Amino acid sequence: HDVDAQTRFDELVANEQRIEPRDWMPEAYRKTLIRQISQHAHSEIIGMQPEGNWITRAPSLKRKAILMAKVQDEAGHGLYLYSAAQTLGITRDEMMQQLIDGKAKYSSIFNYPTPTWADMGAIGWLVDGAAICNQVPLCRASYGPYGRAMVRVCKEESFHQRQGFEILLTLMQGSEEQRQMAQDAVNRWYWPSLAMFGPPDDQSPNSAQSMAWKIKRFSNDELRQRFVGMLVPQAEILGVTLPDPDLRWNEETGQYDMGEIDWDEFFEVLRGNGPCNAERLERRRTAHEEGAWVREAAAEYARKQARRREG
Ligand code: FAQ
Numbered sequence: 001h002d003v004d005a006q007t008r009f010d011e012l013v014a015n016e017q018r019i020e021p022r023d024w025m026p027e028a029y030r031k032t033l034i035r036q037i038s039q040h041a042h043s044e045i046i047g048m049q050p051e052g053n054w055i056t057r058a059p060s061l062k063r064k065a066i067l068m069a070k071v072q073d074e075a076g077h078g079l080y081l082y083s084a085a086q087t088l089g090i091t092r093d094e095m096m097q098q099l100i101d102g103k104a105k106y107s108s109i110f111n112y113p114t115p116t117w118a119d120m121g122a123i124g125w126l127v128d129g130a131a132i133c134n135q136v137p138l139c140r141a142s143y144g145p146y147g148r149a150m151v152r153v154c155k156e157e158s159f160h161q162r163q164g165f166e167i168l169l170t171l172m173q174g175s176e177e178q179r180q181m182a183q184d185a186v187n188r189w190y191w192p193s194l195a196m197f198g199p200p201d202d203q204s205p206n207s208a209q210s211m212a213w214k215i216k217r218f219s220n221d222e223l224r225q226r227f228v229g230m231l232v233p234q235a236e237i238l239g240v241t242l243p244d245p246d247l248r249w250n251e252e253t254g255q256y257d258m259g260e261i262d263w264d265e266f267f268e269v270l271r272g273n274g275p276c277n278a279e280r281l282e283r284r285r286t287a288h289e290e291g292a293w294v295r296e297a298a299a300e301y302a303r304k305q306a307r308r309r310e311g
Contacts, residue, residue, distance in 0.1 A: 013214055018144035021087040029213055032206065033143050034088050036215065038095045041081035042106035044074045045099075046280050050114040051123060059117060066163055067120060073156045080153065084145040100285045108266060109196050111274030118171055118178075118185035124164015125234070126186070126193035132157045133227040134197060137217035146215075165234065172239045179239075186235075187243045194258075195266045197224040203263075228256050 005024035012019055019025055048071050055071065058064035082092050098104035109127055114120070135154050141147040171182040198204055198220040210216040218226075228247070235242050246259035268274065 013142050016140075016214070018147065019142050020144045028209070030088050032210060032213070032215065033146065034085055034090050036210075037081055037085040037088070037146055038090070038098070039105045039107075041078045041085060041095065042099050042104050043110060044078035044081060046106045046110045046284060047127075048074045048078075049280055049283055050110055050112070050276075051120060053114050054117060054120050057117070058120075063167075070124075070160050070163065073160065077153050077156070080149040084143075084149045087145050096288065100281070100288055102272065102281055105270065107196055108269040108274065109192050111269050111276045111280060112188070112192055113276055116181050116185060118168070118181040119189070121164050121167030121171060121182060122185035122189040124160050124162075125168055125238075126164075126189045126231075127196070128157050128160040128164055129230065130193045130196045130227055132161060133223050133230065137223075138215075140214070140217060142214040165238070168238050168240065182238075183240050186240045190243050191261060194224055194227070195261055195263075197221075197227070199263065199266070225255050228258060232256065 006026070009019065009023070009025055009029075012023070019029075051067060051071050051074075055064060055067055058067050082095060085095060086092060095104070099106070109130075114123070132154060135150050135157065139147055139150040139154060141150065168182050168186070171178045198207075201207060201219045201221045204220050207216060207219055211219070231242060232247075244259045246257060248257055249255075250257045269277065272278075
């Protein structure tokens with residue numbers, strides 16, 4: 001590459017301007033974005049499964065309609081994100097193939113099961129809550145198509161978080177059994193939701209470069225802290241306990257002290273050994289195979305239209 005192109009790229013980043021698909025960019029920047037955006041897209045697509053599990057069993061017609069709309073939003077987010085990644089020179093087919101071959105990462109959080117209705121509340125409150133904390137700063141990511149996609153995604157995520165909070169609030173105002181079900185779901189989702197932010201800063205190989213390129217704006221630990229600070233007052237309103245005996249406000253640091261995340265568990269989930277990894281991938285593979293006729297029909301239709309235009 002020529003020196004001018006690199007200088008122009010550096011200036012755009014330094015001046016908080018956007019890098020667009022046709023601009024020159026360092027190969028490593030392109031690769032990092034493809035990695036992060038495709039992982040993010042896969043997370044949305046795999047992330048439909050834990051909640052999809054409850055669509056037929058939601059406790060009322062209204063709850064069912066809301067949950068269906070939420071899962072559809074996740075499909076939409078996945079599609080925007082695949083489109084954003086495609087502007088960097090990878091195809092949708094390549095990304096999908098990497099996912100179903102088990103070669104691509106997606107968020108650790110979607111490898112945990114959803115045994116009760118309260119899990120829908122805990123996912124909305126904690127998982128979407130963590131997603132918002134992580135993604136609001138990504139609205140300012142230096143790569144234009146990614147940052148712009150994040151704006152709409154975040155608006156939808158904040159609706160999702162409220163619907164999760166409201167499910168938990170309703171359960172917490174119900175019977176003793178319902179309150180226990182809500183607390184149990186919070187106990188199971190709390191630690192995995194903290195792990196969504198990624199490994200601790202001193203074990204996060206990509207952070208420094210991604211922050212220098214202004215893709216990431218805050219470190220994994222900074223965002224995790226911010227998230228916990230947001231949860232504490234909300235947990236009080238709900239009347240649930242956050243399952244961390246070491247969680248307490250520290251006057252000196254001006255933030256919460258917290259217990260240690262089980263990083264061994266996190267890395268096991270990343271290696272494919274979480275409770276639902278195999279099930280999630282198998283389901284995705286089957287859906288992909290069963291959708292083959294739709295893709296073939298759409299391609300054939302496009303060919304026919306093109307032939308017609310050629311007359
Ligand atoms: N799970 O060096 P870092 C949602 C990997 S929200 C799996 O710190 P980086 C909404 C990481 O990729 C969830 N892998 O990496 C929703 C890297 O591996 P690599 C999706 C993880 O990229 C709600 C290695 O560890 N959100 O879907 C995780 O600088 C409800 C070292 O880590 C996003 O993807 C993890 N939790 O920071 C949908 C947000 N954490 O690639 C349905 C965009 C780390 O070198 C229902 N992504 N790894 O092989 C990001 O902000 C960043 O990629 C981080 C990781 C913060 C996730």
